[in-house]
Amino acid sequence: MTTFATRTETVEAWGGRFNLRFQVAGSGPALVYLHGARGMYWDELLRGLSDRFTVYAPMFPGTDPADTMSIHQVDDIFDVVLAYEGALRALGLHGVPVIGPSFGGMLAAELAAGFPDLFSRVILLDPAGLWSESAPWTLDFFSAPPESVPGLLFKDPDAPGAQEMFAPPSPERALDVAVNTIWALGCVAKFLWPLPDRGLSKRLHRISAPTLILWGEDDALIPVHYAHEYGRLIPHSRVEVIPDCGHAAQAEKPDATATLVKEFLDG
């Protein structure tokens, strides 16, 4: 991979209980990106977006290797929403678009429901946060044997995006990568365990920003059923289902995802 220039910005968050570090890349108008459960990672979609936007990606509490214990400062999703809202406003990030995959999508939806003026547009990629008896799903992903993870995240575990995501890191980085990934999952699991439902379905009606819900048709983790649930519950929303695609839509079908995202952001 060619080197990709990123910088960081840090803001004091949650009444000074911890510092929230943002990874930042690109230039142009601001866009907020909320990463998924495996931690922050600049994939093809984000690298592409940074050509047109300044992408601000906060590292979820605990997932910043410089401060892994800040996760103990947030106890429930309400704490997280308030801490993020304060940090985003401190950086002047309001009235801007947000993109969030999986757990990041759940968090984006929580923020947009809690503070309807915070985001101009909301893009949710296979977001967590809803649960119903008719399409039960659990956090099997978090306790699955490592060799089964690519098959849970991708329809085709041999897709280039999967190859990139699961490429073995250099031997000297391998231990760091493993520790950071496992701890990131553990931090995020605090807000998803044992079932990823914290009552978001009651709050989605508050979202006023135009919302794009994008889902891999063959998502083996969070069934595509929830694309339509999200669509039903968010007032100004549009649902797009990407065929032949698993949970990690932006990595498995980066072109299709990027096209839909850019159209929506331009619309």
Added chain:
Amino acid sequence: MRFIYLQHIPYRHLSEGFAARFPESVVTTPYFEVAEPTLVHADIRAGLDEAMHAARAGFDAVGLTEHGQSSYDMDPNPDLGAAALAYQIGAEDLNTGIYVVGRSLGKTREPLRVAEELAWLDHLSAGRLMTGFPVGLPYDANINAGVPPIETRARYDENLSFVLKAWTAREPFAWNGKYSQYMSVNVWPRPFQTPHPPVSVTGTGNPNTTRFALQRDFGFNLIVMGGPSSAAQRIFDGLWRTADELGVDDNPFRANFAQFVLVADTDREAERLYAEHVAYSATRGVGHIPMHRYTLPGGISPPGLRVLLANSQLADAHPSDPPSFRQLVESGAIVAGSVATVRERLADRARSYRVGNLLLLLQMGSMPTDLVKHNIDMFAGEVMPGLKDIWWEYEDANRWWPARLGGRPVSVTQTELAGVQLI
């Protein structure tokens, strides 16, 4: 030495093809497909019968552990079995301790109930109770009980502080915990023993746990089912090194070590009698739990993960075949053989680990009751007498045993409520 007979209550009738068809003996093990209610009934009764047999044979205590949603130990709450044992041991006027080795406090959402049940058991048994508080195995605390892995340890700390306070507070109190809140805590009855039954914590190697046990003067149980003896040596070496650093005495009765033990007339006879049941345990019992059920994200902090992963890269993560009887004996995972062999091996370990209490698992996998009782009789009659005197010079200061059974009163350190950070 003190000898505690530790009872698992496995389902003993899983078919030979179980391991090939089903990935584990916990969490997802099918019930209706493999279990027969009359056999479950028989196995639960057998577990209690065997424990009573051990009590009558002269073991110092009998113990039970807690494992939810598992076929290798059908014991979702050890207080249930302990109640039956307490009643019968009292009725027969036996001088046998009743050791609830596990009420997992990282798992429980109702610590008041834990305090109440154990205090009640202490009365029923007239002060024969010993209490153990493990953090809880990840598959049980996190998957079965639904506690986020990152919260297990903090929940354990809080619940342990709560139980000790609930047992000892003179007046009713309000409890504003992070994980539970109570308007008025006034456990009735408070425990029979003063100030409360002996308390132990259970570890599997985390140095924070051994340090915590020493700082609070709790007993420490090392329970690494089927692990090699070299691992236990490292952990106990660490325990005594820490005791020295902390200026805590090195009384071996602080330390308990769990061990599968199988005794017969000769080494060869032991293999003949027990090998099939050891194989059952390895492929259909406690040996049939995948590693990912023990390591859930968030349960181990980054520094701990670093150590664990760095070590595990050296090990074979995917052993192809379950270990044989002889391999398990050679690695020290089980101690099996003639009276002389078993006595010698246990004496070696007791001395090199410096442990005063052995937690002896004499039932393994599919072992039928008659064979378990034979093993119990062999151990109590032939092995125990030759080991009893080890560490006896420290018995005068043994404060990890009920007073009515010869222990000293629980040290005041144990009831100090100053929280110790475990993470």
